[in-house]
Amino acid sequence: MFILIYMDGIIVIGSNTFQVDRVVASLASKFSVKDLASIPTFTRLDITYAVNKLSQFMQAPSDLYWKAVKHVLRYLRGTIQPGLRVTPIEDFNLHVYSDADWGGDIADRVSTSRYILFLGYNPISWSSKKQNTVSSSSIESEYRAVANALSETLWVTNLLAKLRFPVHHMPTIYCDNLGATFLSKNPVLHSKVKHAAVDFHFVRHHVNIKRKCVSHMDIVHPPQAMEIHFQEEIIMDILTKLPVRSLLRFKCVSKFWKTLICDPYFKGKHLNYAKDDSDSQKFLICQIYPKERISSIYSCPLSPVQLTEDVQKLDCSLNARPFADCCCDGLVFLFSSDGLNKQYMLWNPSTRESIVLPRPEFSLSCCMYGLAYDAASDDYKIFKIDVTSVGPEVFNEILALKSGSWKRVRKPSFRVLPVSCGVPSGRDCLAFVHGIFHWVRLSNYGSTIVSFNISNEVYGQIPLLERMRIYRKRYLENEVSVLGGLLCSYSTANYQGEGTFNLWVMRDYGIKESWTNLYTIRDTDLYSARPKYRFADGEMLLSFRHLNRRSLGPIFGTSKGQYFGLWPQCDTSREGFAYTESLISPKLLT
Incomplete structure (x- = not known):
């Protein structure tokens, strides 16, 4: 058992839980003690340099630095799960790496010292800190970094000895500057670094008494003494958590990485992780420019805290005006029309890969699509x-x-009454959940949710509560969607000058009594509202159309009325949808 005391904090560590509880209880009987349970970890090695840099401008921050801070916060939110992997080891020797960027700060040309200390293969201490003075040579800046690393190594060595883990072999400090390496062993160069005499004598002393060794390290070819070979599973686990854009760049790192990233199993594992990763969720929207007879497709991050520069314009290979209709696993179904001919394409907006699809037998103007x-x-x-x-x-x-070909499927054998084109409007895709497509049929006799199982190609109906049944006289819109893996039914009505939007969620699929009213929004000018995405905190992203501009494009906002002003919105934009970034290649699916 170890008891560590630092200022007003006490850490009790031991392999016997009973003994640890006894010590804590004994302390609590004599002092006022607050048990904070397990030790939280707040260390983030990956943002050390960024935080160090931003902290230098706290006395006079500007919009530029505030944007950088928000960038760091978004990075932290998206990398909550990754961390340093600590594994059991048999090698209890210390290995230290030090480095310095000579005059790296363009503001004052002060160098930054960095080091990381390994116990076996596990990193246990690190630092990235600006030096106190300007160095006149790279040898000086590197030598100061070595001195800082040596101080930390001495402290860790003494701590391990007190914890009864003595270091038997002489620790080695690796640096990539030959001058600093020679200087630690040979005093012939000391006249050139008299201004760094304290650090010089400090390092020289410990090298002479054989307690430490300073060794040169080629940054391209690390020394054999510290080669770390990661298992393939570890590399795959790390790469799985990276965004698609980074993985596409990392294909050039090595043949092994390229083979791994292109492997179908890895793509599937990456997709499964991305589905639960908020930073991998994007929103696709199409803007139409009637005068130029062109349209553009944009991708936006699904985050309330977004910047204009986060919006990306995407290019696809369709010649005519492309329209994004539906998506699944990062794949988007596109179609385009030049007035006479229609083209169909399956496209991955993250990798820009695409394939041309065959035309269906029946090319109808009022139809809905679903991809699953x-x-x-x-x-x-x-x-x-x-x-x-x-x-x-x-x-x-x-x-x-x-x-590679379309197949006819007969319509449902049970009676489903037709609707006029536009009710539903066909602007949303078919809702897919539990291996089944869903859509609404609406008539003067009420609404019905029709289902179609894509495996056995069998139609069915989803039961509705009586108060959910929609009648055409007063309702403008009634459709279905999927939010958070649950089937949803939503409707918009404008009766006697009052617009009402209702969103229902089916908690248990197929159970009539599980329908629950999730949202009700009232607005006198409301023409339609459509749920697009549900955030982790339960907030909803919707597209709104109002009576005074119902022929124009939708406005995107939340269920609380907060509008997303930085989204690519215009009077001719179409309904968009959320998709997950993925590596799935449409070229390998046929």
Whole structure:
């Protein structure tokens, strides 16, 4: 058992929980003690330099530094899970690496000393700190860094000895400056560094008594004494947590990394992690420019704290005006039309890879699409429904990517009344959850949620509460979507000058009584509202259209009325949707 005391804090560590509890209870009986439970860790080695740099401007901050601070905060929010991996070791020797950037600060040309100390393969101490004075040579700045590293090494060595973990071998400090290495062993150069005499004699003393060794390290070829070979599982676990843009760059690191990143198993593992990572969620929106007869696709981060520079304009290979219709696992179904011909494409906006898809047999003006992965057949499928026509000669269609051709699917055998084109409008895609597509059929006799299982190609209906049934006389819109893995039904009505939006969530799929009203929004000018994404805190992103501008593009905001002013919004923008960044290649799916 170890008891560590630092100022007003006491840390009690031991392998026997009972003994630790006894000591804590004994202390509590004599002093006022607050038990903080397990030891929290706040150390973030990866932001040490950034925090050090930003702290230099605390006395006179500006907008530029505030943007940098927000960038660090966004990085911290997206890297909560990664951390330093500490593994059991048999090698209890110390290895120290030191470095300095000579005159690296362009503001005052003061160098920054850095070191990291390993116990075996585990990092246990590190620092990144500006030096006190300006160094006139790289040898001087590197030598000061070695002196700082040596001070920390001596302290850690003494601490390990008190903890009964003596260091048997002479610790080695590695630096990448030959002059500093020679200076620690040979006093012939001391006349050139008289202004660094204290650090010089401090390092020389410990080298002469054989307690420490300063060795040169080629930064391209590390010494064999400290080669670290990570297991493939560890490398895969680290890379899995990186964004797609970084992984695409890291393909050039080595052949092994390129093979690993391109492996289908790794892509699937990366996708599973990205689905739960808030920074991997993006929003895709299309803007139309009628006069130029062109459209542009933009990608935005799904974060309330976003900057204008975070919005990216994406390019796809469709010649005519592209429209993004639906997505699944980072893949987006696009179509374009030049008035006569339609083109269809499956596109990954994160990797910019795409394939051209065959045209469906029935090219109807009022139809809805859905894209989903069928686990039963290990295939991605696109389902197209006609929302207006009836009769035995009209079919829905489904495209399995592996087959490469559209197949007819008969409409439901049970009676579903048609609707006029625009109710539903077809601006949203089919809702997919639990291997089943869903959509709403609305008539004067009420609304019905129709389902279609993509594995066995069987239709069904989802039960609704009576107060959820929508009647056309007063309602402007009724559709379904998926939020947080749950099936949702939403409707907008404007009756006698009062607009009302209702959002229902099915807590237990298929259970009628599990429908729960999640949101109700009232606005006299409300024409339609559509849920797009649910944030981790439960807040909802919606697209709004109002009566006085219902022919124009939507405005995006939250359920609390907070508008996203930095989103690429214009009068001709279309409904967008959220997607997850992924490495899935559409070229490997056919």
